[in-house]
Amino acid sequence: MADMDGRREWRVEGMDCASCVAKVTAAAERIPGISAIEVNLMAERLGATVADDAAAAALERQVAALGYAMRPAQDPAAGAEGGHGHDGAQAPADHSHAHGEEDPRDAERPWWRTGKALLVWTLGALVGGAWLLSLALPAEHDWLFVAATLLALVPFGRRALALARAGSPFSIETLMCTAALGALVIGAAEEAAVVVLLFAVGELLENVAAGRARAGIRALAALMPRTARRLRPDGTAEEVPAAALRLGDEVLVRPGDRVPCDGAILEGRSALDESPVTGESVPVARGPGEAVVAGSVNADGALRIRVTAAASDNTIARIIRLVEEATASRAPTQRFIEGFSRWWTPAAMAVSLAVILLGPLLLGWDWQTGVYRGLAVLLIACPCALVISVPAAMASGLSAGARRGLLVKGGAALEAIGQARTVAFDKTGTLTAGRPxxxxxxxxxxxxxxxxxxxxxxxxxxxxxxxxxxxxxxxxxxxxxxxxxxxxxxxxxxxxxxxxxxxxxxxxxxxxxxxxxxxxxxxxxxxxxxxxxxxxxxxxxxxxxxxxxxxxxxxxxxxDEPREDAAAAIAALRAQGVAAVMLTGDNARTGAAIAAGLGLEARAELLPADKLREIAALKAAGPVAMVGDGINDAPALAAATVGIAMGGGTDVALEAADAAVLRDRVAGVPELVGLSRATMATVRQNVAVAIGLKLVFLVTTVLGVTGLWPAILADTGATVLVTLNALRLLRWTPGA
CATH class of the missing domain: 3.40.1110.10 (Calcium-transporting ATPase, cytoplasmic domain N)
Incomplete structure (x- = not known):
């Protein structure tokens, strides 16, 4: 997909963790004519400004050489299958894939039939066969494990060389290959074969876990029906792809159908189940002149609807874009971890070398023991588990929120919401129903x-x-x-x-x-x-x-009467230790009367500029979240530490805000705070697991308690643990 300014997007399949993102980014940065590179892990997208077709072709070759399948991206709003076509696929010829290597067809296969699974089954057969032969043959049998290890290292070694040429010399593939070859040199052939097999199993589990995390985004696209019943001028209906609907078209939505577009009801009345989009469990009655959203389910009456938004700009498409963009936005904690990890691997390699050289000299080890333990430290050096610990949790938190009508535009905003010490509310349309x-x-x-x-x-x-x-x-x-x-x-x-x-x-x-x-x-x-x-x-x-x-x-x-849930939402915030204040342009007496019934402080008679000053004063005491819905709220939403727009608000407010509550419920604000805090708690757990396991295995390896194959678990095992822990957030519910 290309823009007139040279901006292009590709779908990059096979990225399982933030380390993959770093490798693809580093490779792209080395290509002349490629700039402004953005790689989104959860959306599996690479965007870049491209000078010409030659630069684009070079980028595709480089990414394919790393083992990732790359093809031009489609708009995710184009239908339930957005981004899953196979036109223009760029894939390596060999489908025995290493970390990140993916057959484009794998997106439609069960995990046990993917290229990574095939590699695991092949390596398992090689190692298992070597072990069985070693039992049957009385003679020296190390050569069987040597052969199995060398065969298994072919795809990993090829990719390690490609990564080194692309600017990532300290990749997990490089570390694992070095350790496995070193083990062969010192005669630990059986352990070398097991290390390679465990590495491949870990990569497969990472791929499965990443696929589950992405399923939340794909489920949003699946809310869109594939077809729509478009009405002809003579009143008869024709079945067309939902993506083909245009502004002004009229469609017929029968009872039980999903609404195929954002639109306005021209004729008919019905109850619409909007829970797939907004999370609101109670069907909402709609009639002529009222708006409907794509993806909602028509419960009982037939509706004639006029299309008010193209497929690429309807509610579902906007939610998908927001979630995909949000997963690409890095939280401060994530940026710190990624910066730390860049120093981790070289430092760990230095420690590995020190173990090899100083162990025999200072501790009296023999040289084979020093090399063996140094190689085990080398396997512990990979920062994959640490790097993925934050984005995996953030992606799960963002997906869980989106499924419940809580949209957050990135990890930074998600982290900031839970840190807010004060929430400032607009009155009209936010604390009140907006129907005076x-x-x-x-x-x-x-x-x-x-x-x-x-x-x-x-x-x-x-x-x-x-x-x-x-x-x-x-x-x-x-x-x-x-x-x-x-x-x-x-x-x-x-x-x-x-x-x-x-x-x-x-x-x-x-x-x-x-x-x-x-x-x-x-x-x-x-x-x-x-x-x-x-x-x-x-x-x-x-x-x-x-x-x-x-x-x-x-x-x-x-x-304008307060919303039914406003008082309970303010009480919920208070229980979370968050103060609440109402900022309104209304007069002081009216503001005080409304605020008294809700249990919060009122600051009234504020012009837009006055609201900015109030936000600045509140920020002096700590992070501030601003909640509003109108054009006049946009400056305050942008000025706050984090801005939250109510779902019924204007497009200006939604654009200025960092998060949005799709349901017109004040209760969505404490729910956002709860989601943020649950996500950050998971982040802290993940970081503790990732670092803790590595430190434990580092100590036990140096002391000789554990060897090579347990060392690989310090990385792949920890990676799987933190990813599975992050996936628990997909089951998050308000109040949990």
Missing amino acids: RVTAVLPAPGRSADEVLALAAAVEGGSAHPLARAILAGAAERGLSPGPARDQSALPGRAVLATVAGGIRVAVGSPRHAAETGVALGALAPELARLEGEGNTVAVVSHMPEGAAPVLLGLLALR
């Missing part, structure tokens, strides 16, 4: 309530703001028809102005804006205080004549 209604209209003397409401509706016409929608709905309930308006303008956080019928300039704004512009409230001032004290948001409607003092037309009271 007009509760009172108080006209100024000489005006009527209908006149005031109609003028306000005319000014707010076309706005998507929740308060604007409430005013328009209130006018519609009274049967009022707002007149036309022109020259509309907005003062963010203050007012909306427009010129309505008769050339009158009308403002609908906050009491703060009214006070700043000199609107006299007169007898309505006490009513303003009363309404705000009851938790209402009050809009002041005024006439703004040019060159003259503004004139009050009336007051509109609107109330």
Whole structure:
């Protein structure tokens, strides 16, 4: 897949751990004409800016030489099989694969029939056959194990040389081959053969574990149906690939079908099960004019739906992209571990050499014992388990969250959420349902309530703001028809102005804006205080004549009720040791009334710039998470340590945020904190296992308690353990 700016993407099959990513990246960096390289382990993708076709061909040859199958990537949104086609496959001719080497067809095979499994069965037969022959033949039989070891080392040795030429001389293949050949030299042929076999078994287990971790992402793509029933102009239906749907198409979704697109209902009513996408277990009733999301299941009624997003940009596709991009984003802990591992292997090789040279000289070992123990230390040197300990846990945490409607845009954000000491909430649409209604209209003397409401509706016409929608709905309930308006303008956080019928300039704004512009409230001032004290948001409607003092037309009271789960979510955060505060542009009395019922502090009458200052002040005391849903929240979401967007929010808020709660539930915020902390606990466990096992085997090897084949378990065994431990996160549930 290529862009006009030279950006291309490939699917690279066979990467099992972060070490594979480092090897592929190092190889790509050495090729002239290749720059801006990004390798995503869980998505199995390589992206790079390519100067020309010759550079692209050189990159494909280099990656194939390392043993990875490489082919042009397809868009994961193109359907349930996105990225699994075989066009343009670049694979090595030999399918006896080493670490990372993969036959493109393996993606569709059970694990025991893959190329790596074939290698294990072949090596097992060689070593087992050599052992059986050694029992049957009374003569010297070491040559059988020597032959088995040399045959087994052919694919590993070839790849070790390719990695060394590509800039990765200290690969696990190099270390293992050196140790196995050294063991042959000192006469430990049986152990050399077992080491190679155990190494291959470990690689197979890594591959199986990595495949299970990727299954979470592939399951998201599987939510999209392969076909859709598109309606022709004459009303008849034709079955087409879901990926072929275009904006404006109309589709028929029958009871029991999955919705094949993001769209709006034109006809019909039904309950939709959105749990595959949002994690919400209760079906949601939908009718004409309401939005539906791709991947949800139509429970009972037939629906006619107009497509509002192409297949490459629907909800499922966006979730897949977010999760894939998130798995490529490295957390601070992961960056530290990767930096540490670059020093680990050379240092361990130096220790191995010291054991070989100093053991006989200082401790009285014979030279064969020194070499044997030094080679065992060499096997312990590989940092695979340590390097994969963090990204495996992060990938599992990100996948587990995505399946429950909790999207996080990377390991850094996932790590930061659990560290937050304060969560700052916007009010409207976040802590409240975002569906305010007009509760009172108080006209100024000489005006009527209908006149005031109609003028306000005319000014707010076309706005998507929740308060604007409430005013328009209130006018519609009274049967009022707002007149036309022109020259509309907005003062963010203050007012909306427009010129309505008769050339009158009308403002609908906050009491703060009214006070700043000199609107006299007169007898309505006490009513303003009363309404705000009851938790209402009050809009002041005024006439703004040019060159003259503004004139009050009336007051509109609107109330937006808190979400049902808001109070429980705030209590859950408090139980997690996280403070909560509400930041709102509403007046202080209304903010205090809402906050008191939810059990959190309120900071009110804040413009977007004021929210930024509040976020900065909170960050001075520790990491801050900001939760919001509107355009006005975008700056604060970006400024916070981590920004969290509510699922019903605007695209601007979703883009500015680091995480998103797809369900419109405040409870998703403490769930994100819980997921983050569970993930980081798994990371700490993995690092402890990876380092602890290596240290234990290092000591026992130097003391002569363990030998070569247990030493290989310090790497492959630890790698499998940390990966399986990370996979436990896939079963994470809120409150677990």
